[in-house]
Amino acid sequence: xxxxxxxxxxxxxxxxxxxxxxxxxxxxGHGDASVAHHARxxxxxxxxxxxELAEDPAVAAGERARLQALLGSPQTDIAAxxxxxxxxxxxxxIGQHTPGLAEHLWLTTLAKLAVDxxxxxxxxxxxxxxxxxx
Amino acid sequence: xxxxxxxxxxxxxxxxxxxxxxxxTRIEGLTxxxxxASQQTWSFDWVQGDHxxxxxxxxxPPQAVARTNIAAGLAAEAAxxxxxxxxxVPVPALQAVLSPEHGLGEGFVMQRLAGETLGRRIAxxxxxxxxxxxxxxxxxxxxxxxxxxxxxxPAMPALRQAGPxxxxxxxxxxxxxxxxxxxxxxxxxxxxxxxxxxxxxxxALVHGDFRNGNLLVDERGLRGVLDWELAHAGDxxxxxxxxxxxxxxxxxxxxxxxxxxxxxxxxxxxRSAGGQVLPERVHWWxxxxxLKWGLICEDMLKAWLSGAERDVEKAAIGRxxxxxxxxxxxxxxxxx
Numbered sequence: 001x002x003x004x005x006x007x008x009x010x011x012x013x014x015x016x017x018x019x020x021x022x023x024x025x026x027x028x029g030h031g032d033a034s035v036a037h038h039a040r041x042x043x044x045x046x047x048x049x050x051x052e053l054a055e056d057p058a059v060a061a062g063e064r065a066r067l068q069a070l071l072g073s074p075q076t077d078i079a080a081x082x083x084x085x086x087x088x089x090x091x092x093x094i095g096q097h098t099p100g101l102a103e104h105l106w107l108t109t110l111a112k113l114a115v116d117x118x119x120x121x122x123x124x125x126x127x128x129x130x131x132x133x134x
Numbered sequence: 135x136x137x138x139x140x141x142x143x144x145x146x147x148x149x150x151x152x153x154x155x156x157x158x159t160r161i162e163g164l165t166x167x168x169x170x171a172s173q174q175t176w177s178f179d180w181v182q183g184d185h186x187x188x189x190x191x192x193x194x195p196p197q198a199v200a201r202t203n204i205a206a207g208l209a210a211e212a213a214x215x216x217x218x219x220x221x222x223v224p225v226p227a228l229q230a231v232l233s234p235e236h237g238l239g240e241g242f243v244m245q246r247l248a249g250e251t252l253g254r255r256i257a258x259x260x261x262x263x264x265x266x267x268x269x270x271x272x273x274x275x276x277x278x279x280x281x282x283x284x285x286x287x288p289a290m291p292a293l294r295q296a297g298p299x300x301x302x303x304x305x306x307x308x309x310x311x312x313x314x315x316x317x318x319x320x321x322x323x324x325x326x327x328x329x330x331x332x333x334x335x336x337x338a339l340v341h342g343d344f345r346n347g348n349l350l351v352d353e354r355g356l357r358g359v360l361d362w363e364l365a366h367a368g369d370x371x372x373x374x375x376x377x378x379x380x381x382x383x384x385x386x387x388x389x390x391x392x393x394x395x396x397x398x399x400x401x402x403x404x405r406s407a408g409g410q411v412l413p414e415r416v417h418w419w420x421x422x423x424x425l426k427w428g429l430i431c432e433d434m435l436k437a438w439l440s441g442a443e444r445d446v447e448k449a450a451i452g453r454x455x456x457x458x459x460x461x462x463x464x465x466x467x468x469x470x
Contacts, residue, residue, distance in 0.1 A: 003456065085317045086315055089317055089320045090323075109463055121387050
């Protein structure tokens with residue numbers, strides 16, 4: 001699963017900025033560095049949305065399968081499974097040395113970075129590439 | 135640039151003149167640098183005849199919404215900057231403190247130092263390579279002096295107390311309140327609880343946000359320690375750990391100290407100025423700081439989701455929480 005803001009919320013954010021700030025500023029000729037900066041932030045957000053929307057469905061399927069195996073659960077909703085995992089870790093029934101946990105957390109997190117920040121140095125150091133991992 | 139409040143320049147002249155006259159003086163180049171609704175930072179020059187003084191105004195306008203209870207407040211920040219300067223910590227000189235009769239709210243005016251504050255440039259720009267040679271050592275010395283500032287000094291403002299237990303409890307609660315599902319954060323909280331150091335015997339002044347991004351640096355090295363608003367009383371190793379959080383190494387992973395230096399130099403500088411380094415505590419606070427940065431991202435996103443903030447940056451920063459997750463895994467969980 002991926003985090004908020006969702007692609008829909010991202011589009012809402014970017015659309016709101018372009019409508020309320022960039023377009024009026026550009027129209028009246030009052031551009032400044034802050035507008036340029038926010039435009040760049042907006043463009044990066046759109047790129048995140050695009051990468052997430054283009055993500056291979058096998059990534060989510062793999063996350064679901066790993067969670068089901070870790071928790072011994074037939075549940076198919078990834079958020080519900082993830083909540084269960086959080087509770088198990090907080091409760092101490094699953095921990096760092098539970099077989100499968102490290103691999104699950106690493107693969108899930110690498111998939112997040114592939115969408116959120118594929119140039120982040122820790123992601124690159126762990127073999128991350130530009131396209132989301134299958 | 136935002137158009138300045140019409141009354142700001144004349145009010146500033148009154149603040150700076152003190153009991154004297156404002157005749158033959160003027161404000162030039164008044165520019166808003168940053169800040170949300172509750173806190174503002176302005177740059178300007180104070181011109182008196184032939185003399186030009188570059189200055190910074192930090193203020194919280196009279197009608198501003200109260201800040202969180204984490205921040206020390208601007209009056210406290212001014213007092214800390216003044217005290218730090220007296221203790222040999224490189225800081226901007228304090229020029230004036232705002233009084234209610236000035237009508238500008240709470241705040242202060244300080245010297246505007248020349249130098250670089252952008253973390254990425256400090257870590258990577260060729261021009262600053264000479265500074266990077268000794269910057270970690272200078273940071274260690276500055277931190278030792280900060281941590282030696284006596285909390286009982288009559289001019290020391292009242293500060294919140296927060297050692298390892300209080301900070302962990304606060305951030306655990308904060309995370310729960312965000313309602314996000316992050317097994318990596320839950321695992322990190324478990325690790326932090328299992329490895330929590332004892333409360334320091336003697337609490338010390340902790341800067342609270344000493345990182346590459348709040349340092350002013352020129353070719354000679356460290357010129358100013360900025361942004362004292364998160365100062366509190368607690369475990370001084372917190373500051374050394376925070377400085378090493380990966381997010382402010384700007385990609386230079388093999389320079390753990392701000393992307394510009396190595397731990398041996400930071401520690402040597404700290405010891406040379408009379409400080410005691412406790413490396414296991416530093417590591418704990420680095421893990422704590424890594425988690426904390428992820429929670430800060432979540433918090434900013436939450437403000438955007440609620441409609442309280444409209445800035446697109448607050449939405450975007452929600453997608454930086456995952457860098458905290460991968461950095462926590464890098465610190466705590468071997469890939470198997």
